[in-house]
Amino acid sequence: MNDVLTFSIQPDWHEIARINDQTQAFLRQTDLPETAIDTYTMVICELLENSIKYGSEGETIDVSVTITEADISIQVDNAVNSNTRPHLAELDRTLQWIRGVQDPYQAYLERIREISREPLNMARSCLGLVRIAYEGRANIDFILDDNDRLSVSALAPLNRAPLNRQPEVPL
Template identity: 40%
Template sequence: MGVYPISDQRDGKERPSCRERKLPRGSGKVDGPGNRTPQEKPHPDATASRKSMDMTVGPEWEHIEIVRRRTRLFLNKYGFSREFIDAITMVGSELVENGIKYGDFGEPEKKLKFKLHILEKNIIVEVIHPTSASATRHLRRLDKTIQWIRGYQDPFQAYVEKLKEVARRPITDSESGLGLVRIAHEGKSILDFFIAEDNALNVSAVAGIEKALWR
């Protein structure tokens, strides 16, 4: 799993996963290595080239807020509705949070990449981070969860099932297990992942841009 074409359940059409398409890539970095302080001003190297945006951040929690802010700034330029921007911002922050939680950042040069692409009628959110053998258990769970969500015709049902499961768990359980189902249901996104040759994990969420989502 993680490399086959994804099927968008909303219209039943097969769509290639983002890594099988030619994506426009922003060349720059926001919050480059060593820059670990949350900041409002764009980094001098920041690029939001055409319709894509790249950021490289360290595995610190405060970077989630930077990603959220930068996502909003970027999407605001394209006239999307507030609701859509909120949804995509949530998708980005859930993926980055997972990257920080489950990635392998054992050495200082190991960073997490966050990418946003607007491609025809889709928005693709990608998070790429180093992983290691010790994360195998999590990679299996990632795979299993994505497959499980796909098994539902409507991701809302998966969301409800997950909520019920969470409600049964002890309060002390730190992993809510709601992130991916939120992405599928609230973010109306199709999840996918693959492991690149350098052992980096690439997790993506693809959301369709419907007419109603423009302001």
């Protein structure tokens, strides 16, 4: 098995539903279990949503999904500009924090607890990245190239099943 899906979209929130459908159709062709299809569709959509939210307006977003016997790799590339650069420091801090927590489940619980204590008008939750690490069992990384293109990737081994349940969160 070595299946690849690539596409480019404009940063438009209306594209998410179409991409969700397109991604599910592609993943179904790979004979992944239904829970894996749902999980990796979520991973792709979470990364796309972040690209739309924090990327440069009007700049194309490129997506690549590669499935091998061993893993699934999802990469989303978008342009950044001076207005969106401050979010890169937050992205880096969030990914460092996720990596520093031994169990992605614990990171998930901790972030939900933090969100529950924050005012409702907070603009960012960073929960999507934690969901990718926990539910998708994915390692997340990013690179900013010399042309101000941000590549965020999620790599998940296919030998461990993704989680298809939400944890109970004691508040």
